[in-house]
Amino acid sequence: MYRGYAFGVDANAVGEVVFTTANVGYPESLTDPSYKGQILVFTSPLIGNYGVSPDQWESDSVQVSGVVVFDATSPSHYTSVMSLDEWLRREGVPGIFRVDTRALTVKLREVGVMMGAIANSVNEAFRLLANAPRYDEVDFTRLVSPKNIISYGNDDRPCIGIVDCGVKMSIVRNLLIRGFRVVRYPCHMWSKALSDCDGVLLSNGPGNPNLLTYLSDVVVDIIRDRKPTLGICLGHQIIALGAGAKLYKMKYGHRAINKPILDLARNRVYVTTHNHGYAVDPQSIRNTGFRVWAVQPDDNTVEGLIHERLPILTTQFHPEAKPGPHDTTWVFDEFAKMVMGHGH
Protein backbone atom coordinates (compact mmCIF):
# COMPACT_ATOMS: atom_id res chain seq x y z
CA MET A 1 0.00 0.00 0.00
CA TYR A 2 1.28 3.44 -0.95
CA ARG A 3 -0.42 6.55 0.36
CA GLY A 4 -0.76 9.73 -1.67
CA TYR A 5 -3.13 12.56 -2.55
CA ALA A 6 -5.81 12.47 -5.22
CA PHE A 7 -5.70 14.51 -8.41
CA GLY A 8 -7.56 14.20 -11.71
CA VAL A 9 -11.10 12.86 -11.43
CA ASP A 10 -12.33 11.68 -8.04
CA ALA A 11 -12.83 8.00 -8.86
CA ASN A 12 -11.32 4.58 -8.31
CA ALA A 13 -9.06 2.80 -10.77
CA VAL A 14 -7.94 -0.77 -11.20
CA GLY A 15 -5.42 -2.18 -13.64
CA GLU A 16 -1.99 -3.67 -14.15
CA VAL A 17 0.57 -1.39 -12.47
CA VAL A 18 3.54 -0.65 -14.77
CA PHE A 19 6.24 2.00 -14.73
CA THR A 20 7.83 4.16 -17.40
CA THR A 21 11.19 5.88 -17.01
CA ALA A 22 10.33 8.45 -19.71
CA ASN A 23 11.14 11.88 -18.26
CA VAL A 24 9.15 13.77 -20.90
CA GLY A 25 6.25 12.93 -23.20
CA TYR A 26 3.53 12.27 -20.61
CA PRO A 27 0.73 13.55 -22.95
CA GLU A 28 1.87 11.11 -25.66
CA SER A 29 2.22 8.21 -23.21
CA LEU A 30 -1.13 8.78 -21.51
CA THR A 31 -2.92 8.78 -24.91
CA ASP A 32 -1.05 5.71 -26.25
CA PRO A 33 -3.78 3.03 -26.68
CA SER A 34 -1.20 0.35 -25.80
CA TYR A 35 -1.58 1.44 -22.14
CA LYS A 36 -5.28 0.49 -22.02
CA GLY A 37 -6.01 -1.44 -18.81
CA GLN A 38 -2.85 -0.26 -17.05
CA ILE A 39 -2.10 2.12 -14.17
CA LEU A 40 0.96 4.07 -15.25
CA VAL A 41 3.65 5.03 -12.72
CA PHE A 42 6.08 7.76 -13.82
CA THR A 43 9.52 7.35 -12.26
CA SER A 44 10.40 10.91 -13.24
CA PRO A 45 9.43 13.00 -10.20
CA LEU A 46 7.90 16.09 -11.86
CA ILE A 47 5.09 15.33 -14.28
CA GLY A 48 2.97 18.15 -15.71
CA ASN A 49 5.63 20.89 -16.02
CA TYR A 50 4.74 21.85 -19.58
CA GLY A 51 1.00 21.18 -19.37
CA VAL A 52 -1.07 19.60 -22.09
CA SER A 53 -1.70 20.50 -25.73
CA PRO A 54 -3.85 18.44 -28.17
CA ASP A 55 -1.13 18.28 -30.84
CA GLN A 56 0.77 15.94 -28.48
CA TRP A 57 -2.00 13.33 -28.35
CA GLU A 58 -1.51 9.89 -29.86
CA SER A 59 -5.27 9.13 -29.81
CA ASP A 60 -8.37 11.14 -28.95
CA SER A 61 -8.50 10.27 -25.25
CA VAL A 62 -6.46 9.37 -22.19
CA GLN A 63 -6.12 5.59 -22.35
CA VAL A 64 -4.57 4.61 -19.00
CA SER A 65 -6.80 3.52 -16.11
CA GLY A 66 -4.91 5.65 -13.58
CA VAL A 67 -1.80 7.79 -13.12
CA VAL A 68 0.78 7.60 -10.31
CA VAL A 69 3.36 10.39 -9.88
CA PHE A 70 5.53 11.90 -7.22
CA ASP A 71 4.50 15.45 -8.09
CA ALA A 72 1.77 16.62 -10.48
CA THR A 73 3.11 20.08 -11.24
CA SER A 74 1.42 23.24 -12.53
CA PRO A 75 2.26 23.99 -16.16
CA SER A 76 4.41 26.76 -17.50
CA HIS A 77 4.59 26.53 -21.28
CA TYR A 78 3.26 28.64 -24.13
CA THR A 79 1.60 25.67 -25.89
CA SER A 80 -0.23 24.44 -22.78
CA VAL A 81 -4.03 24.67 -22.87
CA MET A 82 -4.64 22.93 -19.52
CA SER A 83 -2.90 21.33 -16.58
CA LEU A 84 -2.43 17.57 -16.19
CA ASP A 85 -4.88 17.69 -13.28
CA GLU A 86 -7.58 19.43 -15.35
CA TRP A 87 -7.01 17.09 -18.29
CA LEU A 88 -7.43 13.97 -16.15
CA ARG A 89 -10.60 15.46 -14.61
CA ARG A 90 -12.08 16.09 -18.06
CA GLU A 91 -11.08 12.63 -19.23
CA GLY A 92 -12.49 10.89 -16.14
CA VAL A 93 -9.17 9.38 -15.12
CA PRO A 94 -7.94 9.37 -11.50
CA GLY A 95 -4.39 10.16 -10.43
CA ILE A 96 -2.47 9.92 -7.18
CA PHE A 97 0.53 12.10 -6.28
CA ARG A 98 3.17 12.33 -3.53
CA VAL A 99 3.60 8.58 -3.87
CA ASP A 100 7.11 7.25 -3.22
CA THR A 101 7.45 6.24 -6.88
CA ARG A 102 11.04 5.08 -6.35
CA ALA A 103 9.97 2.53 -3.71
CA LEU A 104 7.02 1.47 -5.89
CA THR A 105 9.28 1.00 -8.93
CA VAL A 106 11.78 -1.08 -6.93
CA LYS A 107 8.85 -3.26 -5.80
CA LEU A 108 7.65 -3.75 -9.40
CA ARG A 109 11.19 -4.53 -10.56
CA GLU A 110 11.74 -7.10 -7.82
CA VAL A 111 8.33 -8.77 -7.71
CA GLY A 112 7.20 -8.02 -11.27
CA VAL A 113 4.21 -6.07 -12.58
CA MET A 114 0.94 -6.85 -10.80
CA MET A 115 -2.69 -5.78 -10.57
CA GLY A 116 -3.28 -2.69 -8.44
CA ALA A 117 -5.97 -0.20 -7.50
CA ILE A 118 -6.22 3.51 -6.70
CA ALA A 119 -8.90 3.98 -4.03
CA ASN A 120 -9.89 6.04 -0.99
CA SER A 121 -9.60 3.14 1.45
CA VAL A 122 -7.82 -0.17 1.79
CA ASN A 123 -11.13 -2.06 1.86
CA GLU A 124 -12.23 -0.37 -1.33
CA ALA A 125 -8.92 -1.26 -3.00
CA PHE A 126 -9.27 -4.92 -2.00
CA ARG A 127 -12.88 -5.01 -3.22
CA LEU A 128 -11.81 -3.57 -6.59
CA LEU A 129 -8.96 -6.02 -6.93
CA ALA A 130 -11.13 -9.00 -5.98
CA ASN A 131 -13.69 -8.13 -8.67
CA ALA A 132 -11.35 -7.12 -11.49
CA PRO A 133 -10.33 -9.58 -14.21
CA ARG A 134 -6.59 -10.09 -14.52
CA TYR A 135 -4.91 -7.88 -17.14
CA ASP A 136 -3.56 -10.85 -19.12
CA GLU A 137 -7.04 -12.34 -19.50
CA VAL A 138 -8.79 -9.34 -21.11
CA ASP A 139 -8.84 -8.54 -24.85
CA PHE A 140 -8.18 -4.77 -24.60
CA THR A 141 -7.44 -4.58 -28.32
CA ARG A 142 -11.15 -4.86 -29.06
CA LEU A 143 -11.76 -1.74 -26.93
CA VAL A 144 -9.28 0.47 -28.80
CA SER A 145 -9.61 -0.84 -32.36
CA PRO A 146 -11.78 1.58 -34.43
CA LYS A 147 -15.43 0.65 -35.04
CA ASN A 148 -15.31 1.72 -38.71
CA ILE A 149 -12.78 2.13 -41.53
CA ILE A 150 -10.99 5.53 -41.39
CA SER A 151 -9.08 6.92 -44.43
CA TYR A 152 -6.47 9.65 -44.74
CA GLY A 153 -4.85 11.17 -47.85
CA ASN A 154 -5.50 11.22 -51.60
CA ASP A 155 -7.00 8.25 -53.44
CA ASP A 156 -4.36 8.33 -56.19
CA ARG A 157 -1.55 7.45 -53.80
CA PRO A 158 -0.32 3.94 -52.96
CA CYS A 159 -2.23 2.66 -49.97
CA ILE A 160 -1.13 1.29 -46.60
CA GLY A 161 -3.80 -0.66 -44.72
CA ILE A 162 -3.36 -0.52 -40.96
CA VAL A 163 -4.73 -3.51 -39.07
CA ASP A 164 -5.59 -1.19 -36.21
CA CYS A 165 -5.21 -2.80 -32.79
CA GLY A 166 -4.88 0.67 -31.19
CA VAL A 167 -2.54 2.55 -33.52
CA LYS A 168 -0.63 5.64 -32.35
CA MET A 169 -1.36 8.63 -34.59
CA SER A 170 2.38 9.22 -35.11
CA ILE A 171 2.50 5.96 -37.07
CA VAL A 172 -0.26 7.25 -39.37
CA ARG A 173 1.61 10.57 -39.75
CA ASN A 174 4.88 8.82 -40.58
CA LEU A 175 3.13 7.01 -43.45
CA LEU A 176 1.31 10.13 -44.71
CA ILE A 177 4.51 12.18 -44.94
CA ARG A 178 6.04 9.41 -47.05
CA GLY A 179 3.35 9.92 -49.70
CA PHE A 180 0.95 7.09 -48.84
CA ARG A 181 -2.80 7.01 -48.47
CA VAL A 182 -3.51 5.42 -45.09
CA VAL A 183 -6.58 3.38 -44.21
CA ARG A 184 -7.23 2.16 -40.66
CA TYR A 185 -9.26 -1.06 -40.46
CA PRO A 186 -10.93 -2.50 -37.35
CA CYS A 187 -8.64 -5.43 -36.52
CA HIS A 188 -11.28 -8.09 -37.26
CA MET A 189 -11.38 -6.69 -40.85
CA TRP A 190 -7.73 -7.54 -41.49
CA SER A 191 -8.46 -9.49 -44.69
CA LYS A 192 -9.89 -6.32 -46.29
CA ALA A 193 -6.69 -4.45 -45.38
CA LEU A 194 -4.76 -7.14 -47.27
CA SER A 195 -7.00 -7.22 -50.33
CA ASP A 196 -7.48 -3.43 -50.72
CA CYS A 197 -4.00 -2.06 -49.99
CA ASP A 198 -0.45 -2.14 -51.41
CA GLY A 199 1.16 -2.65 -48.02
CA VAL A 200 -0.02 -3.66 -44.55
CA LEU A 201 0.95 -2.33 -41.13
CA LEU A 202 0.09 -4.40 -38.06
CA SER A 203 -0.10 -1.79 -35.33
CA ASN A 204 0.86 -1.48 -31.71
CA GLY A 205 -1.86 -2.23 -29.18
CA PRO A 206 -2.67 -3.18 -25.60
CA GLY A 207 -2.96 -6.46 -23.76
CA ASN A 208 -1.95 -10.05 -24.13
CA PRO A 209 -1.17 -10.93 -27.78
CA ASN A 210 -1.88 -14.63 -27.12
CA LEU A 211 -5.59 -13.80 -26.79
CA LEU A 212 -5.84 -12.43 -30.34
CA THR A 213 -6.56 -15.75 -32.00
CA TYR A 214 -8.78 -13.99 -34.58
CA LEU A 215 -5.55 -12.46 -35.95
CA SER A 216 -3.53 -15.65 -36.24
CA ASP A 217 -4.45 -16.23 -39.92
CA VAL A 218 -3.38 -12.74 -40.96
CA VAL A 219 0.24 -13.90 -41.08
CA VAL A 220 -0.59 -16.97 -43.18
CA ASP A 221 -2.29 -14.70 -45.73
CA ILE A 222 0.49 -12.06 -45.67
CA ILE A 223 3.01 -14.80 -46.48
CA ARG A 224 0.77 -16.36 -49.15
CA ASP A 225 0.15 -12.96 -50.82
CA ARG A 226 3.80 -11.84 -50.37
CA LYS A 227 2.32 -8.61 -48.97
CA PRO A 228 4.85 -5.94 -47.92
CA THR A 229 4.27 -5.71 -44.17
CA LEU A 230 5.55 -3.77 -41.18
CA GLY A 231 4.66 -4.98 -37.66
CA ILE A 232 5.18 -2.57 -34.75
CA CYS A 233 5.21 -3.78 -31.13
CA LEU A 234 1.94 -5.76 -30.76
CA GLY A 235 2.06 -6.14 -34.57
CA HIS A 236 5.57 -7.62 -34.28
CA GLN A 237 4.29 -10.06 -31.64
CA ILE A 238 1.29 -11.07 -33.80
CA ILE A 239 3.61 -11.77 -36.76
CA ALA A 240 5.94 -13.83 -34.54
CA LEU A 241 3.02 -15.85 -33.17
CA GLY A 242 1.50 -16.38 -36.62
CA ALA A 243 4.88 -17.60 -37.93
CA GLY A 244 4.98 -20.24 -35.18
CA ALA A 245 7.20 -18.51 -32.59
CA LYS A 246 6.31 -18.18 -28.90
CA LEU A 247 5.95 -15.20 -26.58
CA TYR A 248 6.65 -14.79 -22.88
CA LYS A 249 5.56 -12.22 -20.36
CA MET A 250 8.46 -10.08 -19.11
CA LYS A 251 8.89 -9.46 -15.40
CA TYR A 252 8.39 -5.70 -15.64
CA GLY A 253 8.66 -4.92 -19.36
CA HIS A 254 10.36 -2.11 -21.21
CA ARG A 255 8.68 1.30 -20.94
CA ALA A 256 11.14 4.07 -21.65
CA ILE A 257 12.41 6.53 -24.25
CA ASN A 258 16.12 5.74 -23.91
CA LYS A 259 16.40 2.00 -24.58
CA PRO A 260 19.37 1.00 -26.75
CA ILE A 261 18.83 -1.53 -29.48
CA LEU A 262 21.63 -3.25 -31.33
CA ASP A 263 21.08 -3.56 -35.09
CA LEU A 264 22.79 -6.88 -35.85
CA ALA A 265 22.71 -6.35 -39.64
CA ARG A 266 24.31 -2.87 -39.62
CA ASN A 267 26.29 -3.27 -36.36
CA ARG A 268 24.89 -0.01 -34.99
CA VAL A 269 23.14 1.02 -31.79
CA TYR A 270 20.07 3.25 -31.77
CA VAL A 271 18.32 4.84 -28.82
CA THR A 272 14.64 4.02 -29.01
CA THR A 273 11.20 4.22 -27.41
CA HIS A 274 9.69 1.09 -25.87
CA ASN A 275 6.36 0.13 -24.37
CA HIS A 276 5.99 -3.61 -24.05
CA GLY A 277 5.33 -6.24 -21.41
CA TYR A 278 5.59 -9.30 -23.66
CA ALA A 279 8.46 -10.39 -25.87
CA VAL A 280 9.34 -13.05 -28.46
CA ASP A 281 11.17 -16.17 -27.25
CA PRO A 282 14.39 -16.12 -29.35
CA GLN A 283 14.70 -19.94 -29.38
CA SER A 284 11.29 -20.23 -30.97
CA ILE A 285 12.26 -18.16 -34.06
CA ARG A 286 14.18 -21.09 -35.56
CA ASN A 287 12.50 -22.57 -38.64
CA THR A 288 9.89 -19.80 -38.86
CA GLY A 289 11.42 -18.18 -41.96
CA PHE A 290 12.33 -15.10 -39.91
CA ARG A 291 15.61 -13.97 -38.37
CA VAL A 292 16.32 -11.54 -35.55
CA TRP A 293 17.77 -8.24 -36.82
CA ALA A 294 17.73 -6.25 -33.55
CA VAL A 295 18.15 -7.03 -29.86
CA GLN A 296 18.13 -5.01 -26.65
CA PRO A 297 21.73 -5.36 -25.40
CA ASP A 298 20.92 -5.22 -21.65
CA ASP A 299 18.66 -8.26 -21.56
CA ASN A 300 18.86 -9.64 -25.13
CA THR A 301 15.16 -9.13 -25.77
CA VAL A 302 14.26 -9.68 -29.43
CA GLU A 303 13.62 -6.18 -30.83
CA GLY A 304 13.07 -6.84 -34.52
CA LEU A 305 12.45 -9.63 -37.02
CA ILE A 306 12.91 -9.78 -40.77
CA HIS A 307 11.70 -12.47 -43.15
CA GLU A 308 14.45 -14.40 -44.95
CA ARG A 309 12.81 -14.02 -48.38
CA LEU A 310 9.66 -11.89 -48.16
CA PRO A 311 9.19 -8.13 -47.57
CA ILE A 312 8.13 -8.48 -43.92
CA LEU A 313 9.84 -6.36 -41.28
CA THR A 314 9.00 -6.00 -37.58
CA THR A 315 10.04 -3.88 -34.62
CA GLN A 316 9.32 -4.52 -30.94
CA PHE A 317 10.44 -0.94 -30.29
CA HIS A 318 8.64 2.17 -31.62
CA PRO A 319 10.21 3.70 -34.77
CA GLU A 320 7.64 6.53 -34.58
CA ALA A 321 9.01 7.49 -31.13
CA LYS A 322 6.54 10.06 -29.66
CA PRO A 323 7.67 10.42 -27.06
CA GLY A 324 11.33 9.67 -27.67
CA PRO A 325 14.30 9.95 -30.01
CA HIS A 326 13.97 9.73 -33.78
CA ASP A 327 16.95 7.42 -34.40
CA THR A 328 14.84 4.76 -36.11
CA THR A 329 12.35 6.65 -38.32
CA TRP A 330 14.35 5.10 -41.18
CA VAL A 331 12.30 1.93 -40.53
CA PHE A 332 9.38 3.70 -42.27
CA ASP A 333 11.68 4.52 -45.22
CA GLU A 334 12.60 0.82 -45.47
CA PHE A 335 8.93 -0.12 -45.36
CA ALA A 336 8.12 2.49 -48.05
CA LYS A 337 10.81 0.94 -50.28
CA MET A 338 9.35 -2.54 -49.68
CA VAL A 339 5.86 -1.34 -50.67
CA MET A 340 7.19 0.39 -53.81
CA GLY A 341 8.84 -2.89 -54.76
CA HIS A 342 12.50 -2.04 -54.35
CA GLY A 343 13.24 -2.97 -50.76
CA HIS A 344 14.18 -6.18 -48.97
Ligand SMILES: NC(=O)CC[C@H](N)C(=O)O
Ligand atom coordinates in the same frame (compact mmCIF):
# COMPACT_ATOMS: atom_id res chain seq x y z
N1 LIG B 1 3.01 -1.08 -27.43
C1 LIG B 1 2.54 -2.26 -27.74
O1 LIG B 1 2.12 -2.53 -28.87
C2 LIG B 1 2.45 -3.28 -26.62
C3 LIG B 1 2.24 -4.70 -27.07
C4 LIG B 1 1.80 -5.62 -25.95
N2 LIG B 1 0.52 -5.21 -25.44
C5 LIG B 1 2.84 -5.69 -24.85
O2 LIG B 1 2.63 -5.21 -23.77
O3 LIG B 1 3.91 -6.22 -25.04
